[in-house]
Amino acid sequence: MSDAFNSDCPAREVLDHITSRWGMLILTALGNGPLRFSELNAMIGGISEKMLSQTLRTLVRDGLIARTVEPTTPPRVSYELTALGQGLTESLQQFLGWIRQNTVEVMAAQSRHDRQSAPSR
DSSP: OOOTTSTTSHHHHHHHHHTSTTHHHHHHHGGGSOEEHHHHHHHSTTOOHHHHHHHHHHHHHTTSEEEEEESSSSOEEEEEEOHHHHHHHHHHHHHHHHHHHHHHHHHHHHHHHHHHHSOOO
16 A cells, blocks of 8 residues: 655655646646647746656656657657546646635735734834
């Protein structure tokens, strides 16, 4: 049985890949179907080409994303979720939905905390 709380457990590595800064956004972006590298890069604001490339390689290695190269000149490469990735993305959609619904409330809590924690003058 895997235990992500144990630092030696392989589940920790999987958790790290999925919840990395870019992993969740890439997986969610592919939820609507295959995309090319340039489409992903344009869709995900702030990600560098290097980080996009590294994260895609990791998620392909994990079996969550499939990389398809079409034999054209130049080669056309697209990425799409595997069945494993599709199952995961359903859960991620719910998670991101919660974030969308509660961002304003979280930001208000942060502001309250910051005001209460500010040193008195």
